[in-house]
Structures are given as structure tokens and as C-alpha cells.
Amino acid sequence: MIEESQVIKVRHEKLQKLKEMGLKLYPNDFRPKDKAKYIKDIYKNFTQEELEKKEYEFSLAGRLMAKREMGKLIFAHIQDETDRIQILVAKSEISAEDFKFFKKFVDIGDIIGVKGRLIKTKTGEITILVKDLKLLTKALRPLPEKYHGLKDTELRYRMRYVDLIMNPEVRELFKTRTRIIQYIRDYFISEGFLEVETPMMHPIAGGAAARPFITYHNALDMNLYLRIAPELYLKRLIVGGFEKVFELNRNFRNEGVSSRHNPEFTMLEFYEAYATYEDLMKRTEELFYSLALEIKGSAKITYQDYEIDFTPPWQRVEFLKAITELGGVPEEVLYNKEKLINFAKEKGIELNLKDPRIGKWWTKLFEELVEPKLIQPTFVIKFPIEVSPLARRNDENPDFADRFELYIAGKEVANAFSELNDPKDQRIRFEEQLKLREVDEEIPPEIDEDFIRALEYGMPPCAGEGIGIDRVVMIFTDSPSIREVILFPHLRRKEDL
């Protein structure tokens, strides 16, 4: 559909005119040899005289971002992946036809290729003096305003391509995201972990407490669930004899969207045989510390209003102590259900009273009262066993799990535990859980019998951890919202954009 907008109509008319003139409209035979950033880096200190001696013909392709006509001179800026560089189209330097073509038919937003030598302008800007130019792709829609760019958050997310064209800091952020992910991947590979891919579609959505997305497989005539966690498959691999594995990919949870949640998010899970959650704390400290040095050049980074220091060792606090000492919940309240209910009510915290697990109530209080206070990297340890169905019991106190969660800047970033490898205990835990399905719809509706069978073949003692990659990227790019670190965050559909 051709849009009503006058500006867009003009572009379509130009394209039609070019077609009638016999121009090949979308050529793909221009091979740029140079990049804007490298040209500027290398030649910025050259004088005009030095540049004149250089006979090399530069060639560069990119998007026209600005155009300033000055009679027989037209200054413009081209943006490629690396940077923007000024070009000068001068009537004295190219054919009259090409000059007129550039003036009349090449618009801001078009992709062009140029060839020419370098000059330095009066103001000292490195500039390509164009000898040869070619329209590579005509843009049929105008770019946003050149000074303010694209600011509307909704439009930025819905049309990320325009956001990326207009806002270099957004391009930089997503490059940083990729560097973070590559660094983490390299770290695990160099530590001897095997990167694996396990199913995204599960017959039973297990490994976490969350509502899954449901999909349907026609040929098998069965429902499948988009995975909420790869955990149970990765442990099968530990059973199978791989001793160090990791998977770095998407999970899907059917929950609302917010500045902290996107229904699909990137998760790292890794499992290590013959290791404990204590070992994983050390590994996590090492990973984040070196990541901070790699990405930010310092162990200390700024996130919003906080300075966060990744220098190990990090503080450790027991789950219940955190609730009493940091959350301000009196100890006598903690173990008395009636007092607990009243306390929560006073604080305006809603407990699921149908759920008999006091550990669930504690978790709620923890989320409300403690989480926001955990700014510096903090390991919360000793979680109640009833909210840790896949974790190993502590040898001294079997009501608690050998588990930690990592909090940074008030956000849960990682969750790890020594893995439960006793198949009988695992079955009991699943069965206990299943009884509570009526009061907690996030509990998987079915026991994963194949997983238990796998454990019955014997899983070596091991520990595993999940790290929320989007949250890590938020922290390292100082982003207040998860949508800023996801290229195409989910929004409600809108037809009339």
C-alpha cells in the first residue's frame, strides 16, 4: 500500500522516474573497500597538502544521513556500520548529470556508494570529495528528524531498525550485549564446558515454576510447551556422561511484560559434575569480575544511582537472616503462621494463604522486603527445601537446600544449587509438589517420569546454575528496562502504525 503521506508519495514518484530513466534500481555491484571510522582514525591528523599527495581512491557505502546544498557544492554525511563521514559532491568534480542526479534524486535515508579522494575542509573535517557516486537503495520512507532523532519509546521498540539507524548509542548497546554473551560463552568453553542444544519444545514444561506457552504438533497430535528452563535436559546429559555442559539460549514464560520481564528471555544454564554450589559461587565471582574488567575495564561499574563493585569475595547472607535482619521481620513472626499473616497484612504484602508452604510465604516477604536492598553482588544462601524441589538437601539441616541466589542492583541475576541426584527423594519432592498444583498453577501438572528414570541410572554429584543474561546486560549497559537490551521486545499488536 502506498501511504497517504506527501513525503512518502514523492519518494515513490522519484523511484518511478528513475525506473523510467532506465536506471537499475537495486544494484548489488558496488564493493566498498573502506569504512568511515577507519578513514577518520587514520587520516584525521593529515594536512590538506598531505592528503592531496595521496592517490588512493577511497570507496565507501552507507546511508545518507544529512544533505546540505550550497549551490555548486553539496555537503552530506554517509553512515556505515562504523561511523559517519562527510562527503562533498562538487559540480566541478563530477559530471553535470551526476551532480543533478545527486541533487534531485538522492534523498536522506538512501543507501549510496561513493568513490573519491580525501580532502580536509576549512573546519578541518576529513571529507570524501566524490568523483563517482551510485544509488544503491532508494529509501521510500523519510528518516526521523535529524536533531532529535527517534525518541518515542513505543516507536523505537516497534521499529527498532529506525532506532538503530538514528541512535548510535543503541547500536553500541547491542554490540555490548553481543560482547557480553561472547565473553561468557568463551569463558565456559575455555573452562572445558561443552555447549549443547536441548529441546525448546517440551512435552512437560519442567525445571522451573512458571506458566508455559502451549503449542501444538500436528503430525504427532500432541501439545508441546515452549521450555521454561532447560534444566531437566541438561541434567540428563550429566547422567549421559558429559561432565561439564552449558546452554545459552532462550526460555519462554507466559507472564506479563514489565521493565524486568519479557516473555522470552535469554538464560545461561551450566552444570558441573563433582562440584558443589560452593564451587559455583567462586566460579560466579570469577566470571562476573573478569566480565566487568573485559566490558567496562574496571571491577566497579555504575548502574543507575549505584556503584557496584564486583571484586571478590562477595557478601553471603542466609535466606532467613536476610528476612529478619535486612527485611526487618521479627524472628518470632517468622515461624508463627498467624503472626506472619498479620505482619504481611500490615506491610501490605499479599500472601497466598491457600498455599500451606511457609517457605513460599517467606519467599514473598523476601521479594518484597529484601530484594530491593541487595545492591552489591550478594549470595543469598540456605533456601527452604520446599521452594527448592530440584536442589540437594543440606547434609546438616535437611529442611534447607544447598542453594544460592545471586542478587545485584536489587535484581535476581542467578540461581544455583548442588543438584538433587537421589531419584527416590526427587520423586517424593515432585509428588509433594503435585499435591499443591491446585493452589499454585506454576507447578508442572505432571511428573517428568523420564527425568526420574534418568536419575535412576545414576547422576554423578554435581551443581548447576542459571544466569539471567538480559539482566546481566541491563546491569552492564546501565539500562533501566529489559526492553532496552532486547532488540525486538514484545509489545501488543498494533495494525495502524
Place this chain on the structure above:
RNA sequence: GGGCCGGUAACUCAGUCGGUAGAGUAUCGGCCUUUUAAGCCGAGAGUCGCAGGUUCGAGUCCUGCCCGGCCCA
């Protein structure tokens, strides 16, 4: 789910007490050989998120809905 804020030209935004819908950018025509948010002269461009209501008259007031943002749960 609740509260607050926003949605006006392709983009960024004004729009007073309810009285003919504005600016800059972009576009179109013209001038200009060192501009860089270029400048100057001129022109065109609107489902004021959607649907109702109040009113002689609604971008503006009221109600409902849609989309987004922030905060809370």
C-alpha cells in the same frame, strides 16, 4: 489488576479561558563553491489515538475503549 502521565503533520514538539490547527526538521520550487542542527525567499502537508456525550461551537470539558511509559501490587 490499581494509580499517575502521554498519544496533535513522516519526526521532535507547542496549542492559553472551549472560538478558523501551529513551529522546527523533512518534502517541493528558487538563490548560494567550505557547509556541518548551514543560511535566505516561497509553497504544500493533519482521522488532533478511537467511539460516544455536553455545547451554538471540542485538540481543549465528561464517559468508555485502544496503545505506550512510569510507579505500585
